[in-house]
Amino acid sequence: MIISSAKPFEEILELLKEEDDIFILGCNACAAKLHVGGEPEVIRMQQRLEEAGKRVVGWVVPSAACSVASFDALVEKSPALKEAKVVLVMACGSGVSTVSRVADLPVYPSNNTDSLGGRSQGEVIPQLCAMCGNCTIYYFGGICPRGQCPKQLINGPCGGSLDGKCEVDQDKDCVWELIYLRLERIGRLDLLEKIWDSDGIPE
Template sequence: MVVAERKPIEEILAMVADYRKILLVGCKGCVTVCCAGGTKEVGILASALRIARKKEGKPLEVVEHTLERQCDPEYIEQLAPMLEGDGIEAVVSMACSVGPQYIAKRYVIPVYPALNTTFIGGSLEHGVWAEYCQACGNCIIHHFGGLCPISRCSKSLMNGPCGGSANGKCEVSPEIDCVWHLIYDRMKELGQLDKLRQVFPARDWSTSRDGGPRKIVREDLKL
């Protein structure tokens, strides 16, 4: 899932400093799962903004709404009744960065992001998430026992480990496990250590973000 975290309240207050009425929009997708932008988080942020602005003597009216998703145009369309003639001066999106971009594309109104989109990852324990994928566009984890050296190695080494790892820990980030240590243990467990003799050439990053904004077209799904 896409993992995000809320911006500091001071930063969001600065964004809406000139407005008297805003629409705060949450998302029931990934950011709900990582407790950053669901219905509950919308309520918490709305209350915090109202209280802070009341203390400043500049009351702020916050309209709360949570969409099923903010990464699909049909759901963005549901905001139309609220944004047409309701006096709302700006929109604050509590979704990954796709959400505010979709809202800005559809409506002629200032749109602000309340979250920082961080990575594609998974849950380690309650309240803890870690990066597992950089969305490079060409998955090769089957060569490494199902583990990704691109996202989970601090140096994105394809032929590791480097010379700095020690006791199974990364030299760049000693608090995390060296993924190449994990890969070795995994391949040994699978009886496939011989596969680690394969030398991978310099990676072709044309499928990654380096080639510009990417797009997938499924002709079988198009209407």
């Protein structure tokens, strides 16, 4: 899941300062699950823009903003798009980019794109993977130190952890504590014997 968060409304208004006839495009995938681009947020955005004096011509929430097939496919879902002078996309940067490829209109983001995370048991986990391009997560028991350790240490903890908490953010568990406990549970502590170079290749 791509983690995105809503920009302050004042920033969105500033972005749209010179614009009108706005079409809002949400995203029924990650952004909807994070409550920053689903139907309720899109409707609320329309209300707030209208209260601020902007004309909103319409809106649509495709199944995923990052896989919009074509402009015509969007118009089929919401013909009001044909009246739009600009599009406001309530999704991550990937959604904004994809919409920009199919729409010959200025496309504005309402969200900031933060990280690659997940959601489990109702909890949003903001950072799980750093998208390093060489996935070795198996060797860490499925808990990636590149993605989850603030120092991205891949050969064990920094030594600053206290009572299993991270020295950078003491509200969080040290990821190496979690890796150790997980490998212990699955009987694979032997995987910790591997030493990695800075490119993530075993030495």
